[in-house]
Amino acid sequence: xxxxxxxxxxxxxxxxxxxxxxxxxxxxxxxxxxxxxxxxxxxxxxxxxxxxxxxxxxxxxxxxxxxxxxxxxxxxxxxxxxxxxxxxxxxxxxxxxxxxxxxxxxxxxxxxxxxxxxxxxxxxxxxxxxxxxxxxxxxxxxxxxxxxxxxxxxxxxxxxxxxxxxxxxxxxxxxxxxxxxxxxxxxxxxxxxxxxxxxxxxxxxxxxxxxxxxxxxxxxxxxxxxxxxxxxxxxxxxxxxxxxxxxxxxxxxxxxxxxxxxxxxxxxxxxxxxxxxxxxxxxxxxxxxxxxxxxxxxxxxxxxxxxxxxxxxxxxxxxxxxxxxxxxxxxxxxxxxxxxxxxxxxxxxxxxxxxxxxxxxxxxxxxxxxxxxxxxxxxxxxxxxxxxxxxxxxxxxxxxxxxxxxxxxxxxxxxxxxxxxxxxxxxxxxxxxxxxxxxxxxxxxxxxxxxxxxxxxxxxxxxxxxxx
Ligand code: GAP
Numbered sequence: 152x153x154x155x156x157x158x159x160x161x162x163x164x165x166x167x168x169x170x171x172x173x174x175x176x177x178x179x180x181x182x183x184x185x186x187x188x189x190x191x192x193x194x195x196x197x198x199x200x201x202x203x204x205x206x207x208x209x210x211x212x213x214x215x216x217x218x219x220x221x222x223x224x225x226x227x228x229x230x231x232x233x234x235x236x237x238x239x240x241x242x243x244x245x246x247x248x249x250x251x252x253x254x255x256x257x258x259x260x261x262x263x264x265x266x267x268x269x270x271x272x273x274x275x276x277x278x279x280x281x282x283x284x285x286x287x288x289x290x291x292x293x294x295x296x297x298x299x300x301x302x303x304x305x306x307x308x309x310x311x312x313x314x315x316x317x318x319x320x321x322x323x324x325x326x327x328x329x330x331x332x333x334x335x336x337x338x339x340x341x342x343x344x345x346x347x348x349x350x351x352x353x354x355x356x357x358x359x360x361x362x363x364x365x366x367x368x369x370x371x372x373x374x375x376x377x378x379x380x381x382x383x384x385x386x387x388x389x390x391x392x393x394x395x396x397x398x399x400x401x402x403x404x405x406x407x408x409x410x411x412x413x414x415x416x417x418x419x420x421x422x423x424x425x426x427x428x429x430x431x432x433x434x435x436x437x438x439x440x441x442x443x444x445x446x447x448x449x450x451x452x453x454x455x456x457x458x459x460x461x462x463x464x465x466x467x468x469x470x471x472x473x474x475x476x477x478x479x480x481x482x483x484x485x486x487x488x489x490x491x492x493x494x495x496x497x498x499x500x501x502x503x504x505x506x507x508x509x510x511x512x513x514x515x516x517x518x519x520x521x522x523x524x525x526x527x528x529x530x531x532x533x534x535x536x537x538x539x540x541x542x543x544x545x546x547x548x549x550x551x552x553x554x555x556x557x558x559x560x561x562x563x564x565x566x567x568x569x570x571x572x573x574x575x576x577x578x579x580x581x582x583x584x585x586x587x588x589x590x591x592x593x594x595x596x597x598x599x600x601x602x603x604x605x606x607x608x609x610x611x612x613x614x615x616x617x618x619x
Contacts, residue, residue, distance in 0.1 A: 157437040160495050161366050163510070167571050169193060169520075170367060170491075182363030182371030184488075189571055192520030192552065194374075197405065197490055198353055200517055201376050204401060211348045212378070213338050217330025219355055220282065220321050225329050228460035229453060231277060234424050235325060237361055239274035242267045250361040276358045278323040278371075285319040323357035328482060330354070331379045332453045335465060346467060346478055347390060349380040353487075365438045367488040374487035381467070381478035384451070390481050391428065391448055398432060398446060398483060405490070406515040407497050411435040412443070425452040434493045443489050449480040494518060498572060504597055511594060512572030516614045521573045523553045523611055526564060528580035530557050539579040542589060542604045546577070549608045550615065569594055574614070577607055 164170040169190035173183030186194060206212040226232050238251035245262035251271040258265045324330065331350045338350055356375045363369050382390045395414070402412060417429040426447040434443040454465040454477050466475040498512040516522065525546060527539040536557075543555050554573075556564050561578060568576050576592040583589055583604070591607050592599045602610065 155437045155496050155499050157366055160437065160492070160499060163499075163570065164190070164366075164495070167567075169495075169571075182360055182369070184367050184370060184372075189520040190491075193494070193518065194487060194491060196518050196520065197487065197494065198374075198376065200404060201401070201485065202351075202353070204404060205376075205378060205397070206351050211344070212351055213342060213344070213348070214351045214353075215331060215334045215338070216354065217327070217334060217352060219324050219357075220280075221324060221329065221333065223321055224460055225333060226277065226322050226325075228456040229329050229332075230424050230456070231322075231325060232275070235277060236273035236275050238271040239361055240268040240271050243269060248361060253362055274361060276360065277325050278357045278359050279320055280323065281317070281319040282321045283319055324355075325358050326356050326484070327352045327354050327375045327377045328379060328484070329453070331377065332457060335379075335381070335454060335457075336463070339467065343470070345470065347380060347382045347386070349378045351376070351378045353377075365436075367492055368436065368438060368441065370488055376485040376487060378483050379449075379453075380481040380483075382481060384476065384479045387448055387450075387479045387481065391446070394446055394481055394483050395430065398444070402432075404515070405494060405518060406513070407434070407493055411493075411497060413440060423447065425449050434489070435496075436492060437496055443493055444483070444485045447482045447484070449482050451477040451479050453480065454478065509566055509569055511569035513595060514572035514574075516574055519552075519572045519574055521552055521554050521568070521571060522550050522614070523575040523577055524556045524564065524568045524573055525553055525577045526556045526561075526579070528561060528578050532581075534584050535579055535581070538583055538587075542577070542579055542583075545604070546608045546611070550611045553611075565592065565597070575611060577604070579604075 165172075167189060168187035171185045171187055172179045173185050174180045175185075202214070206214055223232075226235075239248055240251045240254075240256065241248045242259040242262060242264060244264040244267050245259060247259065247261045249260075249268075251268075254260065256268055259267050331352050334350065338344070353376050354374065355372060357372050360369055360371050363371050367373070380390060380394065402409070411434055413433040413435075415431045415433055417426075417431055422429050427450050428448040430446045431442045432444050432446070433440045457463075458465040458477070465477055467478050468475045494514070495512070498514045499510070500513050501508055501510050503509070512519075523546070525539065525543045527535045529535060539557075543553070547553055556567070558564070565576055572594070574594050576594075578590045578592070580590065582601075587603050587605075588601045589604045589607055590599045590601055591610070
């Protein structure tokens with residue numbers, strides 16, 4: 152288990168503008184998180200690196216960006232309406248609700264009552280809403296909140312069925328995968344790819360988790376990076392193994408330590424309804440060893456279901472004139488929030504510099520939200536300030552992700568930069584006035600070297616171009 156405390160990451164994320172509790176000004180909203188300026192950069196960098204590695208650098212991948220709200224039939228065909236459930240229990244005394252498989256059922260952790268739980272029942276995790284200007288939708292049901300809550304307690308399953316009969320009712324997608332499957336034919340018809348090929352999608356997914364917890368680990372709104380890789384049925388095992396190899400390479404690229412990752416094959420009874428083989432890649436999070444991402448062999452489950460429900464053929468017609476068939480699918484599914492948490496856990500380090508403990512994020516250059524900070528050694532000397540601003544502007548035109556920092560003393564600036572994983576600090580001092588040289592300080596070693604500021608810009612640019 153990781154020796155980093157989750158509280159340290161939560162506190163750093165909030166203090167330094169990575170991630171804030173959602174709607175915090177109004178007391179928050181459980182399971183929702185907001186990304187601040189550095190969080191946005193970190194997430195963007197992660198997603199871009201993912202796209203570079205899994206999509207742009209390959210010639211067998213296509214990307215789509217499907218609508219979040221899809222026809223309800225998508226979720227009926229995929230099995231989510233019937234089976235995307237978690238077991239729910241409710242304390243008869245305080246009416247708090249829990250996920251039955253995640254709590255000790257002998258007593259209620261909130262009110263302390265012993266043996267107080269209702270029988271477990273299925274709770275569907277999809278968020279529903281209504282589409283169009285409806286008078287018979289979910290909106291009206293919520294007006295009578297008390298009645299709804301009573302009914303919900305008594306007959307949740309019945310209510311779910313009642314909702315799904317409602318014409319205007321739709322769901323927020325619980326996975327991005329279905330937006331890929333529903334565009335399978337569109338991609339084939341516009342690009343005629345040879346098999347094997349993959350379709351990738353990045354975007355939001357929503358799950359009404361019974362117990363969102365552990366910072367961003369289990370959120371109600373999160374992002375997925377998913378690929379459906381279409382293969383000949385007889386080749387599935389070979390391609391599954393190929394994906395295991397690619398995923399291992401990806402972990403290296405983003406700097407996750409090998410010994411923090413475990414590959415766990417999931418038993419048949421634990422697998423999702425659509426999967427014939429699943430490997431969960433677990434990571435040593437501060438909360439323990441937990442699922443980081445999954446790789447599943449989804450067979451032809453989804454395309455066949457779409458064919459049955461839509462009455463449209465999902466067959467692939469090989470160009471060599473051989474018989475048409477429904478491809479099978481290998482699905483690597485990455486959760487962005489879990490990768491952010493893994494990257495923070497893996498890169499969070501402390502050491503002692505001049506007797507003082509310092510925290511730094513040992514992020515790979517490409518992931519780091521800021522590549523360098525630039526500032527003057529002293530603020531009160533006009534020539535140094537002028538040169539510093541000139542250096543900053545020139546550098547920014549070459550390396551956009553840099554920040555100006557003139558606040559507090561240089562030691563404090565270095566600590567701030569280290570804490571958010573900034574690889575370099577560039578300082579303009581008295582000597583710079585004579586020879587246009589600057590100091591460039593390296594995050595991990597804290598060592599400093601001197602070079603001409605144009606050389607410093609080239610040096611940082613090279614990191615951009617050379618480092619994966
Ligand atoms: N399309 C397959 C699928 O969605 P999943 O195992 O349910 O499979 C895939 O989800 C990944 O999405 C997980 O491995 C995890 O990284 C991420 N994920 C799932 N639920 C999540 C949640 N509530 N909060 C954050 N990430 C989540």
